[in-house]
Amino acid sequence: MAVGTFQLFDSTAKLTMGAGDLVANTIKCALVTSSWTPDQVNNNDWGDVSANEIANGFGYSTGGATLGSKVLTAVTKGFKFASANIQWTASGGSIPAWRYAVFYVVGTIDSVVNPLIGYFIGNDAPADIPATIDGSPLNLNCPAGGWFTTTRP
Numbered sequence: 001m002a003v004g005t006f007q008l009f010d011s012t013a014k015l016t017m018g019a020g021d022l023v024a025n026t027i028k029c030a031l032v033t034s035s036w037t038p039d040q041v042n043n044n045d046w047g048d049v050s051a052n053e054i055a056n057g058f059g060y061s062t063g064g065a066t067l068g069s070k071v072l073t074a075v076t077k078g079f080k081f082a083s084a085n086i087q088w089t090a091s092g093g094s095i096p097a098w099r100y101a102v103f104y105v106v107g108t109i110d111s112v113v114n115p116l117i118g119y120f121i122g123n124d125a126p127a128d129i130p131a132t133i134d135g136s137p138l139n140l141n142c143p144a145g146g147w148f149t150t151t152r153p
Helices: 011-017
Strands: 027-032 071-075 078-082 086-089 100-105 116-121 137-140 148-151
Antiparallel strands (some): 027 100, 071 078, 078 148, 086 137, 100 116
């Protein structure tokens, strides 16, 4: 499945410029419902979002999936962040409908527990991504340009 434009939270600049090593730390991707309203200024940690996560079970685990094969690649005046594609497989029932995929760091950085990195909408509509039926994969494919790129002027 193609993914929408990745949106960074304001706190991400502090995270990536400070102690937040995106490659060394555990990074998770969690799926949340349309009941969450993204707030890039005031949402700082996973606790600001987690109440809107889809239900645990049927192939999806609370807290989301851990990103594998993370890499930062230098680009002109910055870097891009990429990882392996993310996959869940519906098992024993359907993975519920979702709207946003939210990335966050597991752990405490600069006194923030599980700081948010960013999110994207599952499609361009925006509309909910329908439930993934039993036995089917739910794939989030990392774009060729990475999940996101940060640059300086």
